[in-house]
Amino acid sequence: xxxxxxxxxxxxxxxxxxxxxxxxxxxxxxxxxxxxxxxxxxxxxxxxxxxxxxxxxxxxxxxxxxxxxxxxxxxxxxxxxxxxxxxxxxxxxxxxxxxxxxxxx
Amino acid sequence: xxxxxxxxxxxxxxxxxxxxxxxxxxxxxxxxxxxxxxxxxxxxxxxxxxxxxxxxxxxxxxxxxxxxxxxxxxxxxxxxxxxxxxxxxxxxxxxxxxxxxxxxxxxxxxxxxxxxxxxxxxxxxxxxxxxxxxxxxxxxxxxxxxxxxxxxxxxxxxxxxxxxxxxxxxxxxxxxxxxxxxxxxxxxxxxxxxxxxxxxxxxxxxxxxxxxxxxxxxxxxxxxxxxxxxxxxxxxxxxxxxxxxxxxxxxxxxxxxxxxxxxxxxxxxxxxxxxxxxxxxxxxxxxxxxxxxxxxxxxxxxxxxxxxxxxxxxxxxxxxxxxxxxxxxxxxxxxxxxxxxxxxxxxxxxxxxxx
Numbered sequence: 479x480x481x482x483x484x485x486x487x488x489x490x491x492x493x494x495x496x497x498x499x500x501x502x503x504x505x506x507x508x509x510x511x512x513x514x515x516x517x518x519x520x521x522x523x524x525x526x527x528x529x530x531x532x533x534x535x536x537x538x539x540x541x542x543x544x545x546x547x548x549x550x551x552x553x554x555x556x557x558x559x560x561x562x563x564x565x566x567x568x569x570x571x572x573x574x575x576x577x578x579x580x581x582x583x
Numbered sequence: 584x585x586x587x588x589x590x591x592x593x594x595x596x597x598x599x600x601x602x603x604x605x606x607x608x609x610x611x612x613x614x615x616x617x618x619x620x621x622x623x624x625x626x627x628x629x630x631x632x633x634x635x636x637x638x639x640x641x642x643x644x645x646x647x648x649x650x651x652x653x654x655x656x657x658x659x660x661x662x663x664x665x666x667x668x669x670x671x672x673x674x675x676x677x678x679x680x681x682x683x684x685x686x687x688x689x690x691x692x693x694x695x696x697x698x699x700x701x702x703x704x705x706x707x708x709x710x711x712x713x714x715x716x717x718x719x720x721x722x723x724x725x726x727x728x729x730x731x732x733x734x735x736x737x738x739x740x741x742x743x744x745x746x747x748x749x750x751x752x753x754x755x756x757x758x759x760x761x762x763x764x765x766x767x768x769x770x771x772x773x774x775x776x777x778x779x780x781x782x783x784x785x786x787x788x789x790x791x792x793x794x795x796x797x798x799x800x801x802x803x804x805x806x807x808x809x810x811x812x813x814x815x816x817x818x819x820x821x822x823x824x825x826x827x828x829x830x831x832x833x834x835x836x837x838x839x840x841x842x843x844x845x846x847x848x849x850x851x852x853x854x855x856x857x858x859x860x861x862x863x864x865x866x867x868x869x870x871x872x873x874x875x876x877x878x879x880x881x882x883x884x885x886x887x888x889x890x891x892x893x894x895x896x897x898x899x900x901x902x903x904x905x906x907x908x909x910x911x912x913x914x915x916x917x918x919x920x921x922x923x924x925x926x927x928x929x930x931x932x933x934x935x936x937x938x
Contacts, residue, residue, distance in 0.1 A: 539790050543819060543826075545723045548900055554931045557619030561658050562650045564695070566717075568761035570754035571698035582619065 533580020540567040540577075556581040622651035622932040626662070627722035631904075631923035636915075641669040641679075646688070646721050649932070661690040662720070687774050688719075689742050703747040703765075706775045710749070710763040710784045711736035711799045712813040712830045722927035725845050725864045726892050726906050728919075732839040732870055734880030735832040736801050736811035738778040743767025745777075759788045769805055779805040784813075793819045799832075809835035824854060837881040839870035847896070855898075864892030864906070886912040900927040 541547060541563055551559065557578060564574045626647040633640050644666040651659045664686055669679045691705035708716040714733050718724055719741075747765035762785050769779040782801025788794070799813035815830040824847035831840040843866040851858045870886045877883055892906035901924065908919040 544717045548929050551929050552931050554621040555623040558623045558650050558652050561652055565693040568751045570751040
């Protein structure tokens with residue numbers, strides 16, 4: 479049994495250590511990309527992207543937490559999807575509105 | 584030159600035309616608003632195969648989901664499961680034996696009463712921990728099998744018949760608190776089976792650290808009254824496709840935990856590159872029996888299991904799931920090999936009006 483525990487620990491270490499290292503590297507790369515693109519924006523584009531960003535943030539935090547986003551869907555069902563998400567993920571009213579705006583820019 | 588009478592008539596007509604145009608615009612705007620609320624059909628269709636201890640089963644499965652909004656506050660939603668399970672005949676007989684299952688997973692009405700309160704009625708999924716109501720659909724679960732402790736706190740049917748209050752109690756930029764509180768009546772109906780019970784779940788989410796912590800409790804209110812306790816932690820670091828999920832559950836006769844990690848790399852051309860579509864998954868789980876009374880679907884003896892999965896996210900919402908699991912217990916160790924493919928569909932029920 480102790481040998482099995484040892485093997486499980488080794489397996490966990492082998493899996494998690496490279497993962498954590500890769501995660502840290504990707505986080506830093508993403509942060510640099512955001513900083514670089516932010517310098518070239520006009521105020522209007524920046525405001526638009528901020529609103530989009532808010533919806534995207536809500537999408538990432540609430541929808542992508544459980545499932546991968548579908549590749550595409552008809553705009554006719556975007557309201558239904560958002561209402562379904564509001565119930566399933568207990569979204570606030572504000573989040574629901576921002577998410578709908580994100581799905582229908 | 585126009586006569587005064589004709590001028591008056593034209594002016595009246597222009598006013599009427601303006602009124603009609605305004606009414607039409609209002610109607611169109613209302614229709615456009617409604618047009619986003621066309622009922623949808625979603626779900627997953629898949630084919631799974633599993634080899635457990637040398638016995639192979641094949642399982643075509645479809646899980647359709649329908650969601651239909653009515654007015655601005657009501658949503659009717661339902662999910663069902665249709666599956667056929669094939670296994671080779673025992674005793675060296677040629678051919679396959681098969682069983683089938685067809686049943687509602689849930690059928691509920693959701694009424695959004697206020698920004699912080701949704702009232703749910705009908706046959707709803709019990710929100711004990713996270714697996715049952717969030718991760719159980721075949722197009723969401725990273726592995727074919729649910730965790731070994733998935734049966735704790737959901738009273739075998741996984742759903743309750745009655746009412747539930749849920750919503751976002753507090754939603755701030757730094758944190759949010761969600762809640763569910765429910766009561767279920769007893770039902771022996773074949774399609775809508777439930778046990779008399781009540782319970783609740785509360786969770787705290789910290790968006791900056793992408794950390795969610797939740798607690799669950801429920802109590803069986805028929806036969807021998809039993810309490811079930813649950814706790815879960817989810818962590819999904821920002822700007823990565825790494826997810827760490829874990830749950831602990833303790834029942835009257837058994838307890839256990841699972842930890843699952845999955846990851847997709849963005850380092851080689853993003854998530855949609857051929858390499859970014861690979862998704863390694865690892866789940867570690869243990870169950871412990873507290874006594875020998877078996878009423879919760881957990882293994883009869885203490886069990887440890889490690890699942891190593893490798894999923895591939897194909898274009899067009901299709902996913903290949905493969906995994907190897909090694910299960911250790913005093914009743915014998917086993918290797919479990921699983922492969923499957925799942926397609927997720929999401930379509931409007933009818934054409935409706937486009938924007």
